[in-house]
Amino acid sequence: MADLARIQLDAAADGHVLRLGGELRRAAVRPLERAIRQASPRAGRALFLDLSQVSGMDSAVVASLIGAWRRAQVAGGQVTLGPMSQAAERSLAMFRVAVEPPAAPAPAGAVEALGGTAYGVRDAFWEFLQLAADATFAVGAALTRRAPLRLGAITQQAIDIGSRALGIVGLITFLVGLTVAFQSAYQLQQFGAAIYVANLTGVSMVREMAPLMCAILVAGRSGSSIAAEIATMKVSEEVDALTVMGLDPMQFLAVPRLIAITCMVPLLTALADLLGILGGFLVGVFYLDIAGEAFINQMLSSMVPWDLVSGLIKSVVFAWGIGLIGLYYGFKVRGGASEVGRMTTASVVASIFYIIVADCVFSVLFYVVL
Amino acid sequence: MAAALEVDGVVARYGERTILDGVSMTVQPGEVRVILGGSGCGKSTLLKCCVGLKPPDAGRARMLGQELTTLSERDQRSLLTRVGVLFQYGALLGSITIGENVALPLREHTDLPPDVIAEIVRLKLAQVELGHAEHLLPSELSGGMRKRAALARATALDPDLLFCDEPGAGLDPLTSAELDELLLRLRDRFGMAIVVVTHELLSIHKITDKALMLSQGKVIADGTLDEVKATPHPEVRAFFDRLAAGEMRGPPSALDVLRGPAPGRPPAARPGRQA
Structure with a gap:
């Protein structure tokens, strides 16, 4: 039969007597705390513990008694241990008490947190530049054959980054081309200038939309996978294993990915150019009733080769950055599996931010400066 | 014959924390050297310092007579081909x-x-x-x-020097014993020097030629297993004789705290501010 918990508080000459009995478990803590507070031993008063009837105590009950002792210490009162059963003695002897528990670190103030963040960003940027330099040199070494050029690994990565992205890149840019054409047609028709849809679609796809959409898709697909893959390898000590086998992780992991992504993104962008224009073309022919030939002539007359080249230059720069950001977050990971997810997310956010900023810089460069 | 591994006064820090504080040891060819110590005593860091994954902040680690960090990239590679590392999770x-x-x-x-x-x-x-x-x-x-x-x-x-980071961790005793036997075979047949980080008593007794015990980044015992066991250092005692461990150190029990200082003795330091 269960030995029910019994808690009884009696007044005494110089304080209280707390008699405990039975099987004291977590559920007894609330009434116990009430009794202790009622007794509240302070200066000159004592709480006398009678544990002679106790048949068992769990950690919550012991913690409660220690809490009473601590408060009494502060208030200058006393908690005195009286008679106790063997079970009570065993329970009390089992738990160790941190007499002076360590203080929890004080949360940083707003200014401190801001400063900490600023230093963090500065350090992260510095680390990123170091990695970027290392990786660039490693690629240089591989291309000049001072280090082995791993064609197999590069091909594998190129398939992952390039071929497997063909479908989604094609579909998305086709839809974007379609949308751009519809949106511009809506305005241009008001002036009877629907034919200029060809100019708009062509130029905006080739110069802007195709490289941008393509880079964002690759950042989401491949940048994240570079970060996740390397972070996982880092967490499971695979990167360390490569290092102690005398295989430079930069050469072994970073170089094939960087070369592959830098070759594949411009190619994907070229495909995106074509399919985006196809989207616009279909709108022009079937919705605006422009003759196909007229549409193409109009579009070609509005474009110069530089439009195409500038788009491809952009895509190379985007790709290089996405690769480096993925590598940076991958190699940066410390600790366990949860960090892998966090770093992967961070790499995608950083990549997209980078793409937009770089695109902005390019726009200024191409339109204003050149 | 030259030592397979010489570690000389290695200090390793992570930020402010000093993990290794002047650790020295030598490992001869054909010897299984076991590095002992509780969790967080710097065993794995010592291993990382030896193989160059964490360059020591002071002191030197020479594998097969060469100090990895001073070598050219090419020589580093060729030294590493003579060294094998078995990681904790493979x-x-x-x-x-x-x-x-x-x-x-x-x-x-x-x-x-x-x-x-x-x-x-x-x-x-x-x-x-x-x-x-x-x-x-x-x-x-x-x-x-x-x-x-x-x-x-x-x-x-076919390395001359093999490092194993907790080969038995997470394995059942049988598999762990098989792995130990494999290590001993490698030592006997190829004269490999093997450095094993572990805290599994069973496998320590089976494979150890020489042991090194670390505590808080310092060497507290070095020698054959019997010599190490005979070291009077309380942590060595605690490690091999777990019964003693509980009484060795640590804060007072709840019983001691509630009993208070024995009558006649000055009261112990009290937490918090006195009213």
Whole structure:
């Protein structure tokens, strides 16, 4: 039969007597705390513990008694241990008490947190530049054959980054081309200038939309996978294993990915150019009733080769950055599996931010400066 | 004969924390040196310092007579081909098969013809009784098999010096014992120097030629197992004689606290501010 918990508080000459009995478990803590507070031993008063009837105590009950002792210490009162059963003695002897528990670190103030963040960003940027330099040199070494050029690994990565992205890149840019054409047609028709849809679609796809959409898709697909893959390898000590086998992780992991992504993104962008224009073309022919030939002539007359080249230059720069950001977050990971997810997310956010900023810089460069 | 491994006054820090504080030891060829110590005493860091994964902040670690950090990249590579490392969780590359993992160091560091490499891989896998697993991916193996495969990879180039980070961790006693036997065979047949980080008493008694015990980044015992066991240091005692461990140190029990200071003795320091 269960030995029910019994808690009884009696007044005494110089304080209280707390008699405990039975099987004291977590559920007894609330009434116990009430009794202790009622007794509240302070200066000159004592709480006398009678544990002679106790048949068992769990950690919550012991913690409660220690809490009473601590408060009494502060208030200058006393908690005195009286008679106790063997079970009570065993329970009390089992738990160790941190007499002076360590203080929890004080949360940083707003200014401190801001400063900490600023230093963090500065350090992260510095680390990123170091990695970027290392990786660039490693690629240089591989291309000049001072280090082995791993064609197999590069091909594998190129398939992952390039071929497997063909479908989604094609579909998305086709839809974007379609949308751009519809949106511009809506305005241009008001002036009877629907034919200029060809100019708009062509130029905006080739110069802007195709490289941008393509880079964002690759950042989401491949940048994240570079970060996740390397972070996982880092967490499971695979990167360390490569290092102690005398295989430079930069050469072994970073170089094939960087070369592959830098070759594949411009190619994907070229495909995106074509399919985006196809989207616009279909709108022009079937919705605006422009003759196909007229549409193409109009579009070609509005474009110069530089439009195409500038788009491809952009895509190379985007790709290089996405690769480096993925590598940076991958190699940066410390600790366990949860960090892998966090770093992967961070790499995608950083990549997209980078793409937009770089695109902005390019726009200024191409339109204003050149 | 030159020592296989000489560690001389190695200090390692992570930020403010000093993990190793002047650790020295030597390991002779054909010797199994076991590094002991509780969690967080710096065992794994010592291993990392030896193989160059964490360059020491002070002191030197010389493997096979050469100090890794002072070598050119090329010489580093060639030194590392003479050293094998078995990581705690194997650290096999997850994207390639077991066979390709074992072949990797052979392919990268030797100009052996592919069919010879394939044959070596089969030899090495058979040695760890994984002949059937050549074409499986690491994720398709159990923990013990993965570790054995990792041992096959670590010994692919017949190293003169082998490091093992907790070879028995997470394995059942039987598998762990098999792995120990394998290490002893490698020592006996190839005269390999083997450095093992572990805290499994069973395997310590089985494989140790010489032991080194660390505590809070310092060497507290060094010598044969009997010599180490005879060291009077309380932590050594606690390690080998767990019964003593509980009474050795640590804060007072709840019983002591509630009983208060014994009558006649001055009261102990009290927490918090006095009212």
